[in-house]
Amino acid sequence: MSAVATNLWTIPLFVIIPIITAILLNLLYNKSRTIKVIAIASSIVLFVLALISPYGFQWFTGQPGVTPGGTYTFDASIFSYRLSLEYYFGGLQQILITIMSLLLVFVVFLSASSLRKNIGPYIALIFLLFMSSAIIIMVNDFYHLWIGVEMGSLLLAGVVAASGESISQKAALKYTFFSALSGAGMAIALAMILGVTGYSNITNAIQYIMSDNLSSLSGVLYIAFGFFVLSWIYAGGLAPIHPLKSDVYGSAFPHATVMLQTQSKLMIVAMGLIILRLFGTLPFAREVMLSVSVLTMIMGVTMALIQTDLRWTLAYLVVAHSGLVTLGISLGTVQGITGGLFQAVNDIVYMSVLLICCEAVMYFGKGTSIKTVGGIAKRAPWLALAVVIGAFAASGVPPFNGFQSEIILIQASLSSGLPEVAAIVLMVSVTTFIALFKPIYNIFLKPDNSPIAMEGDAGAGIATMAMVQPTSPVPKSIYLFLAILIAIIIVLGVYPQLALGFVQDTAIKVVYFPWVP
Amino acid sequence: MGSIESLYDKIKNFTAQFFGGKGFSSTMTGYTTAELQASVFLLVLASLFRIFSVPLGIILVIAAIAGVIVFAPLIVTLERENESDLNRVLFWVVIYFAIIIAVTMWGR
Amino acid sequence: MEMKELRGSRGVLAAVALLIIFIGVTVAFVQLNGNVARGISPEYNRLAHLQQPNSLSAWVYDWRGFDTLIETGVIYVGAVVSVLVIGRGLVRMKQVEGEEPVPQTSLDLKIGSVNAILKYFIFPLVILLAAYGILIVTGAATSGGGGFQCGVVVASAYLIGAVFFGKKNPLNFRRKFLIAIGSFGWALYALLGLPGYLVTGYWQYNVGTDLWSSIAGFPAQIPSILHTIFGDPYRLALVLKGGTFYSTAGIVPLINIGEAFNVIGAICLIFLVFIYGWSDTEEAKA
Known part of the structure; x- marks a missing residue:
């Protein structure tokens, strides 16, 4: 549980998995059974990820921080100006994202079983809602x-x-x-x-x-x-x-x-x-x-x-x-x-x-x-x-x-x-x-x-x-x-x-x- | 004869204005509770101004008591101001925002 | 919507409030004048030529590439939501009887009134515009412009075609096709981060350019196969004042292509559905 990891592996997945799931569901459109399986599997994966994730940073695109001396560093604990986009995953993020992904499982299941007609785009939007909330909190x-x-x-x-x-x-x-x-x-x-x-x-x-x-x-x-x-x-x-x-x-x-x-x-x-x-x-x-x-x-x-x-x-x-x-x-x-x-x-x-x-x-x-x-x-x-x-x-x-x-x-x-x-x-x-x-x-x-x-x-x-x-x-x-x-x-x-x-x-x-x- | 009937009408009209529109028994309890709640909230809010100055708090509490008595069914006003009409919401947003800016920029 | 809410004393109050806001914002802008701090941007400019001549593209798609991925998502979501409001993917609850959504009919677009001679001028314009869009995206690493510009240009070509030729548009996109390329574009952009993620743990690390693996503390070395796939096709020789630099934009040109597909799919779909409406039965037939 190193607090200074700048390439924490779980952080991008909280964004990319919902994106890919949403794209798939939007394409599937009216194939309710397939949509249900993919959506529930993906939301369970997100829940497990949130539960087991260690804490740390993700410096997207791998651009380092610039120290006042002009050198580059990949260590988040060193004072530096960050060239890249930065996310942080800590205790607050863990508890909120875990609960949100648990609710996502429930909501996906409920909507897939209680709605009729073409549920693909709707559930896709729910996944993206999860993604946007995860982004904002991290x-x-x-x-x-x-x-x-x-x-x-x-x-x-x-x-x-x-x-x-x-x-x-x-x-x-x-x-x-x-x-x-x-x-x-x-x-x-x-x-x-x-x-x-x-x-x-x-x-x-x-x-x-x-x-x-x-x-x-x-x-x-x-x-x-x-x-x-x-x-x-x-x-x-x-x-x-x-x-x-x-x-x-x-x-x-x-x-x-x-x-x-x-x-x-x-x-x-x-x-x-x-x-x-x-x-x-x-x-x-x-x-x-x-x-x-x-x-x-x-x-x-x-x-x-x-x-x-x-x-x-x-x-x-x-x-x-x-x-x-x-x-x-x-x-x-x-x-x-x-x-x-x-x-x-x-x-x-x-x-x-x-x-x-x-x-x-x-x-x-x-x-x-x-x-x-x-x-x-x-x-x-x-x-x-x-x-x-x-x-x-x-x-x-x-x-x-x-x-x-x-x-x-x-x-x-x-x-x-x-x-x-x-x-x-x-x-x-x-x-x-x-x-x-x-x-x-x-x-x-x-x-x-x-x-x-x-x-x-x-x-x-x-x-x-x-x-x-x-x-x-x-x-x-x-x-x-x-x-x-x-x-x-x-x-x-x-x-x-x-x-x-x-x-x-x-x-x-x-x-x-x-x-x- | 007529006077008693008109008195009855007056009382009926007075009570009717407490329940704007959707009058039936279980609404009534809600409206009366909300009316009491709103007046108490108003008093507590007025007393909160003591953190800026105690006399201001006292004056505001007295004003709030007077206001509660004069503008009796508060909940009707409150309900009207809580409509989701865009212009109304926009009005309140502008007022809030102006207060925020005025207080932070020139408040000291 | 009536404006009676803002008449009378309320209107005066609102006007005073707006005046206060105006004064506050003006004071802030006057204070800001001449006091703008530069921050990290000189560093970006110093590094840009190591990657590609178009430094804007390097900013947008490499250093802040993940940011742009989500911005691109806004366009994609905009298309999904607009089309949903028109009728694609409206849902009803099984247990609850409610009003059925009203199907949107197509716009009354009469192309018969368009002068026939105009069509002969518009036809090459549409083709040229589409070609110009493709030119923009393929040269994104070396010239100004990129995926979004390409998408907008192609979409405008499509709209001109739709206005003058109706359903016989030279760019005859179908709804399913547009949804598919929009999704493909965003998915391509999102998944181009995967190689860098798998090797280094940083999502969307530009494995083709590979600026940082020589710096101390970088977690991994980039295998040469990734250089070959993502770097070599876009290798450039930059002759600058300071000498000749060999650089490559890496995955940025590919990202631009993904972005272009996404924007074409999203914006053309919005046009198409706003003009012709959405009907599930028609879509099933096609």
Whole structure:
């Protein structure tokens, strides 16, 4: 486990395997069986790679670093200006990419088995979504970060629009419209940083900013910070872009939303850490990020309360919980960042549980609105258990994982002297519980009194009254996926050190050695 | 006779404005909870300004209490401002961005 | 979409906000004026002639070649997504009844109104443009230009042909063909990194040029067979002020060709589908 390897073998594979898979799937187009086999095999390979990979750097194209003395070096631990594009794979990257690839396996399986018509391009886009998220979390280069974000928003539009419904195509179009604004904004920010420092490598740029007196150029840095925050807001769907992002989450297929919310968490983590590393010393930088996070949480959770459809409740809750992640990052202390990163990991897992349950509810054929569907718990009791556990985890009930990260966030905000923020975090957890239990009660627990169910009972008479529960259309594979994810939820809830070990290192580096990726 | 009926109408209209459009029983609980939540959030947010100066925080909390009472169904406004209409989102983005730039550049 | 959101006091507020943003950005640009730092770019320029005369190509496809691979991907994804919105690969959930996607019909493109004499002028133009595109990509290592330019030129030739000749386009590409060459192009670009990866562990190390294997700390020696395959076909003698240099662009010309295929496939496909729409049944017949 040499930390200075500059040709780590696994890093290119996280990008190249999804690319080649996506090209193949796009070509195969409507051969569902072959597509399923290739896609699942490839996603399992990615999962195994993420699990076993050592840590290190990849200097793409093998261009060395130039030392101040003018010699060349291939050692990442030596101070040098990097000619090549640089990726880093460490603890944070490992845990996030591992979880994302596990979810990729599930999402690919679900979409290949629940969708009809020509699934090739759609699954190809999901693989590329994985690729763009992996790029964003590993990259240590401004330009490449920008390309990753641009590609991510384009892929998101494709995945959402693929259902062909007018609501999802509208949501995709609106969100992509804003990518023009924030993509261009990020390009301006990068141009300014590049103009001030001359380096597109983030490490080199930070070293330059820290070593040189840039007080005469502070305005440039402020504007760069503003534009960077704008694109951060866009990528994560934070306030005030959250209505567009929750539209996107709500109108995509729930299994696609699993991938989309993972992508957005990875983006806010990666970009948030970069903003903190670059601009953390600017006055008001953290306050700006903190205010965005607090508003996102408040708006998201309040809007979630008034939704009447499980899909849309979840869409707003995903947005609100992104605010929890960014809150930890924007506190800027080791404890806060650790809590934020841990919250990102937990959030991805428990939101996936809830979204997969939502997908399962759709299999009953009546949608996910609390007005139309009811009595699912009677037909699928295990599903009801899973959704309740997911809701507990999301609202921070011990012994599930949400509790562990939220308590770190509360402690971090208290020790930063912000008890109000701690109170808001608490209120967000409680409100999450209320917002989730309204649809859960109506969909799962309340007896099904829709006209069709009543008619069926009356028409069939006494014979059906004695009949055992009607069969559930939920495939066994969904229960398997839910069981795996719930196992992760409980393990992380009981033994949080397992995940904290991965993320603590990054938090310490961001605070004390911001130039180290 | 007429006065009682019109009083009834008035009360009915007053309560109806809490529930914009989609009025049925399980929505109502959501809207009332959200209304309470929104007012509490507003108060907490106002008190957060004490980190800049304590008197400012006190004034803002009092203003927030007055605001909550005067603009009673907050949730209706909040819901309207959270629409995904492009122009509305664009408006808020511009406002946010201007605040960010103003605070960072000239805030000290 | 109405603009009533931005009228009245909101409009004034938005205008003030835009003014603040404008002032902030202007201040930043004024400060930046004359203070631009050079960074690593002089080093790139110092090294460029060791590889090929077209130093822009060396920047874009070699030193930052992986970056360009993903940028190329943006074009590919753009094509896939645009065509998906039109109808290729829309998906429905098996269990859920929903509205069926509306099939896109073709544009009402009447080529009958085009003057017949014009067609005689346009025909050689299309052929010449396509040939010019191929010229650009084959000379990418020595002259300005490269794969993307070739792709755009050929795609414009295709579009001119489509406008004047309709379905009897001299460049009569089919949908499946365009999808195939686009995919081939991106896959070629992506997989050209494999030889360098297998030998050195650095993805997309330019095994043909092999600038760095003599530096201390480089993990491997490049076998001569790779020099022969990827280096020799593009060997150049550069007569410069400082003397005559022998160099080769290595895998960069091949990458350019992959890029050209990708761009031709992607952009022509967008044109084709936007003009003629997408229909799965028609595609099955073809």
